[in-house]
Amino acid sequence: MLELSNVGASIGIIPILRNLDVTISAAETVALIGRNGAGKTTLLRSIMGFTTVTGSIRFEGEDITGLLPAKRPGLGIGYAPEDRRLFSAFTVEENILLPAQVAKLDAAETKRRLDRVYHILPELKTMAGRPAGNVSGGQGKMVALGRALMLGTRLIMLDEPFQGLAPALALRYAEALKALRDADRTVTLIITESNPSLLRGFASRTLLIERGEVSESSLEHERTH
Amino acid sequence: MNLTIFLLALFDGIAYAALVFSVAVGLTLIFGVMRILNVAHGSLYAVGAYLTATLTGYVLALGFAPLLAFPLMIVSAVLVGVLLGGPIEWLLLRRIYNKPEVLQLLVTFAVFMILEDVQRLVWGTQPYFQASALQALGMVKVFGVNYTVYQLILLPLLALTLLVGLRFFLRHTILGKLILATTEDREAAQSIGIDADKVFLVTFIVGAALAGLGGALASPTTSILPGMGADMIVLSFAVVATAGLGQIEGAAFTALLIGLGRSFAVYVWPETAVLVPYLIMLIVLLVRPEGLFGSPTARKI
Numbered sequence: 081m082l083e084l085s086n087v088g089a090s091i092g093i094i095p096i097l098r099n100l101d102v103t104i105s106a107a108e109t110v111a112l113i114g115r116n117g118a119g120k121t122t123l124l125r126s127i128m129g130f131t132t133v134t135g136s137i138r139f140e141g142e143d144i145t146g147l148l149p150a151k152r153p154g155l156g157i158g159y160a161p162e163d164r165r166l167f168s169a170f171t172v173e174e175n176i177l178l179p180a181q182v183a184k185l186d187a188a189e190t191k192r193r194l195d196r197v198y199h200i201l202p203e204l205k206t207m208a209g210r211p212a213g214n215v216s217g218g219q220g221k222m223v224a225l226g227r228a229l230m231l232g233t234r235l236i237m238l239d240e241p242f243q244g245l246a247p248a249l250a251l252r253y254a255e256a257l258k259a260l261r262d263a264d265r266t267v268t269l270i271i272t273e274s275n276p277s278l279l280r281g282f283a284s285r286t287l288l289i290e291r292g293e294v295s296e297s298s299l300e301h302e303r304t305h
Numbered sequence: 306m307n308l309t310i311f312l313l314a315l316f317d318g319i320a321y322a323a324l325v326f327s328v329a330v331g332l333t334l335i336f337g338v339m340r341i342l343n344v345a346h347g348s349l350y351a352v353g354a355y356l357t358a359t360l361t362g363y364v365l366a367l368g369f370a371p372l373l374a375f376p377l378m379i380v381s382a383v384l385v386g387v388l389l390g391g392p393i394e395w396l397l398l399r400r401i402y403n404k405p406e407v408l409q410l411l412v413t414f415a416v417f418m419i420l421e422d423v424q425r426l427v428w429g430t431q432p433y434f435q436a437s438a439l440q441a442l443g444m445v446k447v448f449g450v451n452y453t454v455y456q457l458i459l460l461p462l463l464a465l466t467l468l469v470g471l472r473f474f475l476r477h478t479i480l481g482k483l484i485l486a487t488t489e490d491r492e493a494a495q496s497i498g499i500d501a502d503k504v505f506l507v508t509f510i511v512g513a514a515l516a517g518l519g520g521a522l523a524s525p526t527t528s529i530l531p532g533m534g535a536d537m538i539v540l541s542f543a544v545v546a547t548a549g550l551g552q553i554e555g556a557a558f559t560a561l562l563i564g565l566g567r568s569f570a571v572y573v574w575p576e577t578a579v580l581v582p583y584l585i586m587l588i589v590l591l592v593r594p595e596g597l598f599g600s601p602t603a604r605k606i
Contacts, residue, residue, distance in 0.1 A: 153498035
């Protein structure tokens with residue numbers, strides 16, 4: 081469902097990604113692991129169109145290499161950036177609903193998707209009316225996940241979701257991911273993480289990114305890493 | 306100072322504040338969303354005034370009622386927003402969002418200079434005067450002081466409507482929410498599918514139309530002549546900077562402060578009338594460099 085061929089990306093004159101060839105199939109749960117600065121975020125940003133790339137990116141057979149970033153969520157891609165980046169002018173629920181409003185989904189479809197978000201993340205319902213600027217860092221990550229779920233019907237990309245979460249919240253977040261997987265067996269998940277142990281047993285496939293190059297990684301490799 | 310003079314100064318100040326606010330609010334909206342200080346805003350104001358006077362004169366010559374001047378003000382504002390604001394954003398500003406501020410200032414200043422000459426080319430250097438909108442509404446007597454309904458009632462009412470309407474538009478309409486979201490975080494907005502380019506274009510058109518509306522509203526109260534745009538951009542910048550850049554409600558307050566300060570100076574110490582607005586700005590910014598309502602970390606609108 082996602083094919084990256086010979087993808088390269090630079091920030092300024094510094095190359096971040098080098099000639100990546102990665103194919104990800106539908107319904108896979110991919111853990112993208114690597115140290116800070118290895119290129120995890122740049123890879124997700126390239127798929128979202130925020131980083132100009134060489135080579136080509138195809139999504140469900142369609143070449144999206146030059147597609148405007150704002151056009152990509154409409155293809156069914158949900159993205160939660162590393163720092164949660166909620167809109168503080170709105171409430172939690174307004175933040176979650178905004179993508180559906182942008183995509184001009186009808187009321188029934190919006191409600192169906194909102195119910196799905198509340199099913200997977202019931203705690204969001206209890207804070208629906210709170211200003212998004214007033215939620216804690218961990219809660220904010222949950223809201224950002226909920227927001228990504230609204231349009232992420234085909235592909236959901238989460239950038240370092242466990243970063244900075246207290247252990248109890250990290251466990252809760254992992255539970256929510258499992259609930260998401262149980263609720264939707266066909267959606268593709270890409271989750272970046274610098275600590276591979278958090279995704280052990282959940283990811284169906286682990287990709288290791290090092291110095292801008294991606295390789296398949298076995299669980300054995302992770303343990304010694 | 307007797308009551309009559311006090312009331313005159315008060316009414317002058319309120320009427321003037323209402324006019325300045327309607328211009329300054331567009332300037333602060335554009336800055337709040339796009340982080341661009343649009344110097345050309347003054348020219349858009351002047352063109353709005355010229356356009357209204359010309360259209361009104363034309364329509365009156367055809368024998369229509371003077372009340373038609375009011376819809377023509379709206380028409381002029383929309384024309385300024387769409388025909389000037391649209392191309393300025395689309396052809397120029399779009400290319401320089403990530404460039405240094407000084408370049409952005411230079412570009413909007415260049416547009417200002419070009420538009421100033423275009424005004425001279427189209428409308429000449431002779432002043433225009435077209436007060437039929439003002440005369441159509443007549444006068445009102447308050448505590449023995451005669452004042453025009455247009456300036457004492459209509460202008461402040463419109464300014465208030467603008468303030469409340471803009472807040473409502475930003476907070477409670479989808480387009481307004483898209484603008485707020487893009488303002489807060491352009492990239493996060495794009496990652497939920499918001500076309501940030503379009504949001505910027507619409508914001509600039511709305512801001513430019515507000516400048517045009519300010520000019521249209523000012524046209525019956527003043528003689529329209531070259532240089533009026535320069536005067537207004539400096540004054541509305543003073544209002545916006547005193548409030549804190551991007552502060553919409555704050556701009557309403559400082560417009561009133563500066564409008565009243567200026568009008569009372571006219572009656573009490575006329576030599577300083579031109580100076581007073583900038584004196585207020587100077588004092589405020591010396592104490593609070595971020596403006597009365599701005600936060601040091603620049604909360605956007």
